[in-house]
Amino acid sequence: MLLSDQTLNITPPPHLIFGVNAIRHLPEQIKLLGRTRALIVTDAGLVRAGLAQKVQAVLSEAKIESLNFEGVQPNPTIDNITAGSACLSGLDLDQIVVVALGGGSSMDTAKGIALHATNGGEVVNLDYRVSLPFPALPIIAIPTTAGTGSEQNSYGVITNPHTQRRFYVGNDSAQPKVAILDPELTIKLPPAATAATGMDVLSHALESLASRNANPYADAINLEVIHKVTHWLPLAYADGTQLEARAQMLLASSMVALAYRSGTGMGLAHAIGHALGGRLNVAHGMALSIVLGDVIRFNLAANALPYARAAWAMGVADPARSAIENAEAAAATVDGLAQVVGMKRPLASLGVTSDVIDLLVTDALEDVVLYNNPIQPTAEQVRAIIVKNC
Ligand SMILES: [Zn+2]
Structure with missing residues (x-):
C-alpha cells in the first residue's frame, strides 16, 4: 500500500x-x-x-x-x-x-x-x-x-x-x-523457552514486515529485529549465560512490539499457531516455528519483496537472484534456524491427527489476525500447510 x-x-x-x-x-x-x-x-x-x-x-x-x-x-x-x-x-x-x-x-x-x-x-x-x-x-x-x-x-x-x-x-x-x-x-531462561520465545520474536517481525498494513516505520524496526534474531538466537540458545546474546534478544523482543503496535499486526502463521495452541496446547513459539517457513512460501506468491528484504537482513540474499529466489532463501533460513534451536517437529508428534485438522483449519480461518496477511488463504491452502508439516 x-x-x-x-x-x-x-x-x-x-x-x-x-x-x-x-x-x-x-x-x-x-x-x-x-x-x-x-x-x-x-x-x-x-x-x-x-x-x-x-x-x-x-x-x-x-x-x-x-x-x-x-x-x-x-x-x-x-x-x-x-x-x-x-x-x-x-x-x-x-x-x-x-x-x-x-x-x-x-x-x-x-x-x-x-x-x-x-x-x-x-x-x-x-x-x-x-x-x-x-x-x-x-x-x-x-x-x-x-x-x-x-x-x-x-x-x-x-x-x-x-x-x-x-x-x-x-x-x-x-x-x-x-x-x-x-x-x-x-540468563536463567532454559534453552527450550529461549528458543520458543526467540522464534516468536522472529515471527512477529516477519509477519509484521509482510503485513498488508506494513509501513516504513515498522519496516525499519522489523528488519533490524530479523537481523538480531537470526544472528543472536542460536548463540543465546547454545549458551544462555552469554549476556550480549541475551541483551540483543531482549531488546529485539520489545522493539518488534513497537513495530506491530503501529497497526501491522500478525498474519497466517499466528492464525495457525493460535489454533494449535487453543486445540492442542502446542507452545506458541513451537507452533509458529513449524509453519512459518511454509507460510512464507505461500505468501511470497502475492508479494515476495518483504521477504527478499528479510533475506538481506538475515545475510542470505544474493543480488544476482530474483526477489522470489531471495524470499525462498529467507524461508529456508527460518526453517534452518527452527531446526538448530530444536523447534521443528512433525505436527503429528504434537497431537495433530486427521480428525483435528478440519477444526484447526476452521479456527485459523476465523482468526482476526488473518486480515493482516498479504493474501487470504482458502481452507485447502491452510490445510496444505498443516498437512505438509505433519
Ligand atoms: Zn506471537
Whole structure:
C-alpha cells in the first residue's frame, strides 16, 4: 500500500529502561508514579530461581514495601486474577503499583489484577470491549523472557476454566507505565523457552514486515529485529549465560512490539499457531516455528519483496537472484534456524491427527489476525500447510 494512502496511529509506548542491572531503577520509577507499595505478580518458578527475591531486595533497600503474589500459571485463569486481586483487599489502592515480573503469563495476569483491584466484579467483565468505570492500578513490567513484547500493550489473554475459552482482559489504562528490560534477568531462561520465545520474536517481525498494513516505520524496526534474531538466537540458545546474546534478544523482543503496535499486526502463521495452541496446547513459539517457513512460501506468491528484504537482513540474499529466489532463501533460513534451536517437529508428534485438522483449519480461518496477511488463504491452502508439516 502507498504510504500516501495510509494513516498511522502510533500511541506512546511505555517508558522503556533497558540495560544490565536496569532493575536498580525500579524504586525511583515507583516513586515517580507517586506510589509507596508494590504488589509483585509472578510465578513459583521465578521465586525458585531467586528473581522475585532479587526484586524484593531492590525494593526493601529503597524502603518500599512489597507483597508477593506468586500464583501465576501458564495460560492464566480467571481464578489467578481474583486470587492476586484479593492480596490487595483492605489496602489503600492509591499507594499500590503492580510489578509484573516474568513472561507473558505474568504480564497478562498483572493487567487483569490491576483492572480487577479497582473495578471489582466478575473478571469476564474486564473484557477489552467493555468500558470500565475505573482505570487500572499503574503497572511496571519487568520481562524475564525475550518473547512476547507484552510489556508494550494493554491486553492480557485469560482462560475461563468454566467455558475452556480464552478472552482478552484489557483497557488503555492497563498498558504498563514503565518497562524495565534487564538482560541479566533472562540468563536463567532454559534453552527450550529461549528458543520458543526467540522464534516468536522472529515471527512477529516477519509477519509484521509482510503485513498488508506494513509501513516504513515498522519496516525499519522489523528488519533490524530479523537481523538480531537470526544472528543472536542460536548463540543465546547454545549458551544462555552469554549476556550480549541475551541483551540483543531482549531488546529485539520489545522493539518488534513497537513495530506491530503501529497497526501491522500478525498474519497466517499466528492464525495457525493460535489454533494449535487453543486445540492442542502446542507452545506458541513451537507452533509458529513449524509453519512459518511454509507460510512464507505461500505468501511470497502475492508479494515476495518483504521477504527478499528479510533475506538481506538475515545475510542470505544474493543480488544476482530474483526477489522470489531471495524470499525462498529467507524461508529456508527460518526453517534452518527452527531446526538448530530444536523447534521443528512433525505436527503429528504434537497431537495433530486427521480428525483435528478440519477444526484447526476452521479456527485459523476465523482468526482476526488473518486480515493482516498479504493474501487470504482458502481452507485447502491452510490445510496444505498443516498437512505438509505433519
Ligand atoms: Zn506471537
